[in-house]
Amino acid sequence: MAPEMPREAAPPTDEELARRARDGCAASFEQLVRRFQVPLLHFLRRQGAGGDAEDLLQETFLRAYANLHRYQPRRRLAAWLFTIARRVAINHYRRSRPVVVEASWEAVASGEKEPHQALVEEETRQRLWHLAAQVLSADEWTALWLFYVEEMPAREIAAVLGRSWVGVKTMLFRSRKRLLPLFSEPQREFSLSLPGLPPSEALGIEVPHG
Amino acid sequence: MARATKIDPWTAMAERLRAEACDSRPEFSAELHARICDVVRQCGTLHARRRRVLSRSLGWAGVAVAAALLVAAVVVGRSRPLEPSGGASKLSNSAALPPARPAPSTESATWESGLELVTDLADHAMDQFDSLVDAADAAGRWPSLDHDGRLALESLGERLPINLVPMSSSEMSDTTESSANPQGSAED
Numbered sequence: 337m338a339p340e341m342p343r344e345a346a347p348p349t350d351e352e353l354a355r356r357a358r359d360g361c362a363a364s365f366e367q368l369v370r371r372f373q374v375p376l377l378h379f380l381r382r383q384g385a386g387g388d389a390e391d392l393l394q395e396t397f398l399r400a401y402a403n404l405h406r407y408q409p410r411r412r413l414a415a416w417l418f419t420i421a422r423r424v425a426i427n428h429y430r431r432s433r434p435v436v437v438e439a440s441w442e443a444v445a446s447g448e449k450e451p452h453q454a455l456v457e458e459e460t461r462q463r464l465w466h467l468a469a470q471v472l473s474a475d476e477w478t479a480l481w482l483f484y485v486e487e488m489p490a491r492e493i494a495a496v497l498g499r500s501w502v503g504v505k506t507m508l509f510r511s512r513k514r515l516l517p518l519f520s521e522p523q524r525e526f527s528l529s530l531p532g533l534p535p536s537e538a539l540g541i542e543v544p545h546g
Numbered sequence: 547m548a549r550a551t552k553i554d555p556w557t558a559m560a561e562r563l564r565a566e567a568c569d570s571r572p573e574f575s576a577e578l579h580a581r582i583c584d585v586v587r588q589c590g591t592l593h594a595r596r597r598r599v600l601s602r603s604l605g606w607a608g609v610a611v612a613a614a615l616l617v618a619a620v621v622v623g624r625s626r627p628l629e630p631s632g633g634a635s636k637l638s639n640s641a642a643l644p645p646a647r648p649a650p651s652t653e654s655a656t657w658e659s660g661l662e663l664v665t666d667l668a669d670h671a672m673d674q675f676d677s678l679v680d681a682a683d684a685a686g687r688w689p690s691l692d693h694d695g696r697l698a699l700e701s702l703g704e705r706l707p708i709n710l711v712p713m714s715s716s717e718m719s720d721t722t723e724s725s726a727n728p729q730g731s732a733e734d
Binding site for chain 1: 555558559562563564566575578579582583585587590
């Protein structure tokens, strides 16, 4: 009879790691940094931090570490961290002008692409989120991001934004309603009007079945 | 024959939002991770040092506040108005001092022990002061009564009929001490 393989212990939850870090376990906090580096950095970049996103990320984790004693384990850690990141980003906006379009400057620097080409491609790639940044408020954009990208429930989004759960639901509904007409518009009307550029691919919502 | 199935526009938009976000998702950076962990570790050491300094400062601040409260208690006690009270019982208690408590060592004086000390001292000071006040009050009661009595007779004399001779204050005090029949009563 083959010996039973020892069951691998389930990885600790974010809240468990936070509790251990609060009790002084540095390795637990480093594990949290590893888990949340990408989602928080992504969020901060999309908030328009531009090249400062990494500095803001560092600031976010520093504040989280300094305030671990205030963290309540009954609350999801992701919501708590995004709350801190949002406030760090807001403070950053007060000091500098936000960058809306983040072009792939690496390709431009290497000579693969022309600057305007990179700009158009970036805008095409992130068209809907750029449009959202232009027509929605900061809170509405954040709610939309946390809902669709981080798949956060409305109650946790409410905790991040400091609003009521009903208010967040209403905000999400209105944001999608305002964004939908822009989503349905032909893309060429929103691309940069630069001569000599190929037309962008059209958006389609019809899925053919064979 | 291909049949086009229309997707709900809300769902399509949601899918597009997710796809765009996924497309721009950054990669994990080990370098950034190491940098953040180093900074957090340094700040953690700094916070621990600050907490030790803060706890020491709080100890001295507690002693200073306790001393200030003691001074305030003495000042408040001295400014309290005189009130007549059963002097005998208070006087008998004046000799009964509260049992002496061992003073906490200065080195281990914490916030709580400092307040406790102040409270005890303030209570004892008030007890002592009360007994002193009562003793002074008892000694000065009769002279005050004599003076008040003269005032009362003067005001009564002002209300007497005009044909009655008004009595001076010295005549009034003599009358009071000798307990002779008062002249010129209102009924006459």
